């Protein structure tokens with residue numbers, strides 16, 4: 001069975017995850033539906049259960065844009081990872097779980113919006129096409145164990161440590177194993193070489209010299225780094241309206257109150273870099 005050594009840069013993106021067995025076919029993604037300074041113990045235990053069972057990476061995902069981009073970067077850098085196990089509770093605001101399923105099924109459109117995602121800002125604008133298409137090819141199955149938003153019953157598979165461990169172990173089997181309606185086994189590494197890409201490289205690039213194009217791209221890029229909840233706290237009806245005014249210099253990004261909370265720290269940092 002083909003297994004490969006990940007490159008020295010693996011995993012290229014930092015984040016809220018832990019590296020486990022590099023040769024494992026499974027990565028565990030626990031959806032974080034709370035502030036990142038108050039991570040519930042039940043979600044932390046799911047990460048540990050995945051790691052203990054032998055996952056290559058196990059960690060938390062909060063946002064359907066920059067957070068998801070980091071997940072993709074880290075997976076395509078290790079061709080041994082063939083399964084992505086989703087667990088925890090879906091986040092009602094960002095819908096990262098539904099967005100990952102839509103990405104696997106449908107890909108992105110010309111604007112790099114994830115087709116079929118119901119999330120407000122499901123854009124992978126910082127990733128090149130080859131990273132996105134590789135993710136969709138390399139991950140043969142997204143094992144969806146997510147529970148509904150707000151669920152707390154730890155007997156549900158998506159919130160149950162034993163079930164998460166069982167899912168990881170099923171991915172390890174030499175012969176096909178049935179798990180929650182999925183047929184899982186270790187088919188070996190993706191035959192394509194690893195891709196090492198950091199979204200910081202894209203964020204550091206300057207826009208082109210065409211002023212019109214610059215304006216069009218800027219508001220879209222800004223929009224995708226806003227919370228996307230259309231909460232109206234900034235006085236605008238929609239985040240996109242706020243983004244357009246920021247792009248035109250009529251509003252400041254720090255006039256979006258939710259963006260100043262720790263829940264959106266990743267987005268805030270990316271937006272600061274973008275506006276620099």
Ligand code: SF4
Nearest residue numbers: 230231232234239256
């Ligand atoms: S305050 Fe922020 S999140 Fe709320 S509508 Fe305005 S830009 Fe969007």
